[in-house]
Amino acid sequence: MDRSSLFQLIQEQLDPENTGFIAVENFTSLVEHHELQLDPSKLDMLLALVQSNEDGQVCYQELIELMSSKRSSSFRRAIANGRRTLQREILLDETGLGLYKRFVRYVAYEILPCETDRRWYFHQNRLCPPPVFIAIVTIVQIIVFMCYGIMLNKWVLQTYQPDFMKSPLVYHPGHRAQVWRFFSYMFMHVGLEQLGFNALLQLMIGVPLEMVHGILRISLLYMAGVLAGSLTVSITDMRAPVVGGSGGVYALCSAHLANVVMNWAGMRCPYKLLRMILALVCMSSEVGRAVWLRFSPPLPSSGPQPSFMAHLSGAVVGISMGLLILRSYEESLQKQCSWWVIVFSFITFLLFAIFWNIFAYELLGVQIPPPP
Known part of the structure; x- marks a missing residue:
C-alpha cells in the first residue's frame, strides 16, 4: 500500500x-x-x-x-x-546541545510562534541549502558601496556627486527603459548610514527568516519589496531617483513585526516589547531621514534627491505578502486562496505600473530632470 x-x-x-x-x-x-x-x-x-x-x-x-x-x-x-x-517537553528543556543547535533553537524561538513548529524546525533543520541569499546581497551591497566610496572619496551623501548618479545601477526616471534599474538600485546607497542600517536589519532579521522559511520564499519577498519600491516611486514621485535596498529590508522587517504582533502570546523571544519599540523607532527614523533628504537637501544638488516611497511600499508588501508567507511555515502557499489573491493583486499593480511608465509621463507632461 x-x-x-x-x-x-x-x-x-x-x-x-x-x-x-x-x-x-x-x-x-x-x-x-x-x-x-x-x-x-x-x-x-x-x-x-x-x-x-x-x-x-x-x-x-x-x-x-x-x-x-x-x-x-x-x-x-x-x-x-x-x-x-x-x-x-518544551524545546527550552533540551540539554546537552552544541553551539550550532543552540543557535538553531534561538532562531526557532525568534521566528516561530508555535511550540510544535519550533520543535519540528529544530529537529528537521539542515545546513543544506544554507541561508546564503541575504548574506550575498549584503556582501554585494558593501562591495559596491566601498567601490564608489573610494572612487568618489566620499562616504556620506554620495547622491550629491554627479558620478554617483551616473551609475548604471541607480534608478532614474530618465532611464526607465533600462529595466534592470528597477532592481539594481538596491545595491546603491546614499551613504554609510543607510547602508549600515539596511545591512544590520538584513542580517539580524533576514538571515533567521531565511533559515526558517527557506531561500525561495525569503528571496521572493525581498525582491518583491525591491520591485514594488521602484515602481511605486515611478508612480507617486515621478521625478525622483531611487537608491538603497530599503524596499526589500522593510518588506522583511514589517512582515516579521506584524507576525510577532499577531502571535504575541505565542512568541517567546526575550524582551519582545522593548525590541518591538526599538525596531519601530529605528524604522521610523530612517523614513524620516529619507523624507528630510528628499524635500530639504542639506547640500545644493542638480536634481531631486532619492525618494522615500520605496520604504513605504516595501512595508506594504511585507504586511500583505510577507505576513502570509511567515504564517505558512512548511505549508503550501499554492493551496491557500489568500495567496492567490495577493499574487493577483501584485500582478495587477505590476501591469498598472508598466502602463503608467509607458504612457503617463508624456500624457501628464512630467518634466523629468535630465539624467546625469
Whole structure:
C-alpha cells in the first residue's frame, strides 16, 4: 500500500469522526495488516507516544509526521479538530546541545510562534541549502558601496556627486527603459548610514527568516519589496531617483513585526516589547531621514534627491505578502486562496505600473530632470 492510500485509509476508516486521534488497537492493526513502513526508531517513538497518552490514542499528526518526514496543513487541522495535543517537553528543556543547535533553537524561538513548529524546525533543520541569499546581497551591497566610496572619496551623501548618479545601477526616471534599474538600485546607497542600517536589519532579521522559511520564499519577498519600491516611486514621485535596498529590508522587517504582533502570546523571544519599540523607532527614523533628504537637501544638488516611497511600499508588501508567507511555515502557499489573491493583486499593480511608465509621463507632461 502506498502512502497516499494509507493516509486516506487512516482518515476515512480509522478516524471516522475526524478527531485527529486513532485508537491504539486500530493503530496496532494498521501496523500488522497494512505493512506500515516505519523504521525501528520511528516505530519506537510512536509507541512511546501511545504509552504516554492516558487515553491510549495515537495523534494523527504524529503518525503522518513520522511516516512522511514532511509537514502539511493536515497536521494543524488534526490538532484543531482533536482540540488537544500530546503532553511534551518544551524545546527550552533540551540539554546537552552544541553551539550550532543552540543557535538553531534561538532562531526557532525568534521566528516561530508555535511550540510544535519550533520543535519540528529544530529537529528537521539542515545546513543544506544554507541561508546564503541575504548574506550575498549584503556582501554585494558593501562591495559596491566601498567601490564608489573610494572612487568618489566620499562616504556620506554620495547622491550629491554627479558620478554617483551616473551609475548604471541607480534608478532614474530618465532611464526607465533600462529595466534592470528597477532592481539594481538596491545595491546603491546614499551613504554609510543607510547602508549600515539596511545591512544590520538584513542580517539580524533576514538571515533567521531565511533559515526558517527557506531561500525561495525569503528571496521572493525581498525582491518583491525591491520591485514594488521602484515602481511605486515611478508612480507617486515621478521625478525622483531611487537608491538603497530599503524596499526589500522593510518588506522583511514589517512582515516579521506584524507576525510577532499577531502571535504575541505565542512568541517567546526575550524582551519582545522593548525590541518591538526599538525596531519601530529605528524604522521610523530612517523614513524620516529619507523624507528630510528628499524635500530639504542639506547640500545644493542638480536634481531631486532619492525618494522615500520605496520604504513605504516595501512595508506594504511585507504586511500583505510577507505576513502570509511567515504564517505558512512548511505549508503550501499554492493551496491557500489568500495567496492567490495577493499574487493577483501584485500582478495587477505590476501591469498598472508598466502602463503608467509607458504612457503617463508624456500624457501628464512630467518634466523629468535630465539624467546625469
